[in-house]
Amino acid sequence: MPVRKDAEIIAPKGRLGVLLVGLGAVTTTFIAGVEAVKKGIGQPVGSLTQMGTIRLGKRTDNRVPLIKDFLPLANLEDLVFGAWDIFEDSAYEAAMHAGVLEKDLLQQLRGPLQKIKPMKAVFDQNYVKRLSGTNVKTGANKFKLAEQLIDEIAEWKKKNRCSRLVMIWAASTEIFLKPHPVHKTLESFEKAMRENHRAIAPSMIYAYAALKSGIPFANGAPNLTVDIPALRKLAEDNNLAICGKDFKTGQTLMKTIIAPGLKARMLGLNGWYSTNILGNRDGEVLDDPESFKTKEESKLSVLEYILQPEVYPDLYKDFSHVVRINYYPPRGDNKEGWDNIDIFGWLGYPMQIKIDFLCRDSILAAPIVLDLALFLDLAQRAGMKGIQEWLSFYFKSPQTAPGLYPEHDVFIQLMKLKNTLRYLRGEDLITHLGLEYYD
Ligand SMILES: NC(=O)c1ccc[n+]([C@@H]2O[C@H](COP(=O)([O-])OP(=O)(O)OC[C@H]3O[C@@H](n4cnc5c(N)ncnc54)[C@H](O)[C@@H]3O)[C@@H](O)[C@H]2O)c1
Secondary structure (H helix, E strand, C coil), X not given: CCCCCHHHCCCCCCEEXXXXXXXXXXXXXXXXXXXXHHHCCCCCCCCHHHHCEXXXXXXXXXXXXXXXXXXXXXXXXXXXXXXXXXXXXXXXXXXXXXXXXXXHHHHHCHHHHHHCCCEEECCXXXXXXXXXXXXXXXXXXXXXXXXXXXXXXXXXXXXXXXXXXXXXXXXXXXXXXXXXXXXXXXXXXXXXXXXXXCCCCHHHHHHHHHHHCCCCEEECCCCCCCCCHHHHXXXXXXXXXXXXXXXXXXHHHHXXXXXXXXXXXXXXXXXXXXXXXXCCHHHHHHCCHXXXXXXXXXXXXXXXXXXXXXXXHHHHCCCEEEEEEEECHHHXXXXXXXXXXXXXCXXXXXXXXXXXXXXXXXXXXXXXXXXXXXXXXXXXXXXXXXXXXXXXXXXXXXXXXXXXXXXXXXXXHHHHHHHHHHHHCCCCCCCCCCHHHHC
């Protein structure tokens, strides 16, 4: 089993700049949450880096430190936030508009939130049909726009006196794009940027600018973005960590909790029907069929991979899986997700499970953004590069090496994540074999 020396992790000296693409519901809830925790008026519930522990050695050793004590993660006090958006609203105004957090709480955080003003976005309405805004960069072509971003990032880093940066895409879901030949190599990608090729979406321009600037990148939406050979190679060549796609919250989180349980007990599945109503801006964007298609692809793959119909045809062959998202303004960010699950047991007898999850999307997504920012920075300081599969835990549609199927089971993902942390600090990996206790 691989063991490495923890001495290889560089200490987190100085300030960590967290660059967020999109200053919407998720990112403002994340920033406001960090500010609330710093002020001592909120708890970082849902964040593994802040509240999680990790068992080390044998169960009888009683070594269970907090993850943040076990690893040299950046402190919340050392985080600085920057963002791009097509709207000019400060983080305070955007948070008020998103309506996720209570106005009273936001007023207490007004000072730091009002200081965060979004930089002009790289945006093209062809990729997000339902939005239009004025806080947008202009440039002769997509390559020039990337150059503007690169200069802006360097300036921002200097101005904010940061020693390190990470970038996270939490902007709107773009239309569904398939891999295109221009995505194959960096040369063809750059040429396509210069030619304003349609296959280059704004999210790819941000990712390119990040990787060119030596910044690790995480993709919180289901867009293709860094999941193309040209950018994967750029990350590898520049020793940068990347991960994605699509934050695992709400209904898909529930799916990846329940489906492994059904499979563990060899219970069959005839069908899983999922529908959602939500009324935030994300819901409005996803009301456009082309953006929804990107989301649908991301949500649909989960069950196939967990249940493995090809391995268990008697239990999972041809189950029906339907996912719907309906834009319903009165709900705002407080989504309601219904699941009807048709399962069968002994001798094929049918049963049903109904789930009605009254969830708050951004409340579930904010701790993911925090953990990804801290873990990406850690990965960077630990010399890890390319796709970070151990961060699959946070994604609906985890990015993996080409040809490797993704692991969707949230419990396996957590084990993978914690074993990676043990590995980074030269601790024994935990297999859960347990025979040693009975020798
Ligand atoms: N909330 C969740 O639980 C969750 C889960 C998984 C994925 N996501 C994804 O995260 C993203 C953000 O979600 P949200 O609820 O905050 O949405 P939101 O609509 O509130 O915020 C997105 C923001 O991105 C901005 N934007 C769009 N294109 C941009 C561009 N090219 N450059 C800069 N800014 C741009 C929009 O103006 C908007 O303010 C969405 O893609 C969503 O699908 C959210």
